[in-house]
Amino acid sequence: MCTPGSIPVFESISAADFRSTIQPTRRPAILRGMPVGPCVPAWADLEHLKRHTPNGPVRIHVTTHAHMDFRRKNFQYGTLDFHTLLERASRDPEEAITEPFIDPRELYYLRSVSLDPRSRETVRLERDFPDLAHEFRLPEFFPPDRFFSSVLRVSSPGVRVWTHYDVLDNVYVQVVGRKRAVMWAPSDALNLYLDGDKSRVVDIDQPDLAAFPKFAQATPFEGWLEPGDILFIPAMWFHNMTARDFGVAVNVFWQNLDQGLYDRKDPYGNRDLLPGAKALRMLDNVMKQLEELPEDLKDFYGRQLIARIEKKCLLNEKCPE
Template sequence: MDCQEKLEVPVYTDVDRETFLRDIYPLVTRVLYIKHAWTVSYLAQRGGDREVKVHVSPEPRMDFLHKNFVYRTLPFDKFVQRAAETKHSDFFISEDESYYLRSLGEDVRKEPADLRKQFPELAEDFHTPQFFEPEQFFSSVFRISSPGLQLWTHYDIMDNLLAQVTGRKRVVLYSPKDALYLCLTGDKSEVLDIDTPDLQLYPEFVKASRYESILEPGDLLFIPGFLFLLNQTK
């Protein structure tokens, strides 16, 4: 039995800039994106052996507030191979640990992430629709995660476009008007299991309404600033 009201995410195809700004920009929605053949072997070969700092967690639900993960460094090609596995022969914590990469700028305190700078070989494959003016660009964050990994519910201040290049992802979105029901600490919700939450601990959580969708390869999700997002790799 669902504990929250579920709202439909509108889906658009063949979207140009005019349509996006007129019909989609005010909404939470999903539009068709160009597909890419990003396989494990292709990513490993193109990304090379540069070192990357990744989250490693023994739990499939990552918890930023209580830090149920550690940071470790791996060559990118080795990381991609591990992230595709369900059981590991080489591991840091346990053979079923999960991995998450969120790319960073060279100077993490001063420089935002930019796919074109951190992974130029892969950036050549990636073409973002020109929905916004170039000066409105802030960052492009490259993410890879293990199957089944869930990231905590949080919000960003800026508008985002989430492109699903390969694999599938479950996304759950909450309006800022439901913030009081999400049991927040800062910009993050304390509720990790949103499907079967502990309602004695979080009784207000049932009052929130959610938008939910599955992103397929080639989908692009528009996420307005301050909208709460939880995502889980399928």
């Protein structure tokens, strides 16, 4: 396995410093001691959260497996009133639930979407949770016209969300609880066994190297988020997040590239950039053409394609042999 690195921590820097010295490096960073408003520590009080949020239904992931697997779907979707979600997610994990979806000790994860089921707009904290939004402050990391979405996240202790990448620059503001973040550079894409925007390697600490041998060559970068910490996640950096405690966070996304590169019909911000999506569709067509050939020749021309792609792309060196 490659030796893991640490996500660098920057103490009490200005938003201007972030824009001029951190964001241009295209590398992740933990920003500590920055002003995020009275949400820390106010949101750690469950009753305060209830008083400042509507108790409408929210769509959640429900699982009995701490490591959620998007391929095997070891979770199901459910709907709970928001206050009930807070009570269940913040309880002692050993405490049984009286009316569970699947198991008395099930776990929960919320990635908020618009509370209006008819809305196709991007999710915004100030629209769906206005009283919480008044207590949350984000430094001026980007021009206001580049804002895309602000997502409220709630998780039970121990829940791990699968490794994936985002096409937008974003910051993950940890408000309540601690969270472990593990990240990989975009240049590690060939070592992460991608299925769309997600990695098929579910257990990153004890990976099945017989099934995923190249994962041993991937270089992880790890850090711990405390309440008030901000994690900068550059677009296309793979990340895997695990809640150490009951967690509440706000994830803010913005368009760091030319706005014409993004899919305008994408309310979640998880569709590939338009040129990339077009290239992938073209490659699918190329592979379809090879289906007419015998297996050995299909293999040969497939390797030719790989050689051409490698020649055009600058792949960083990983672990030495």
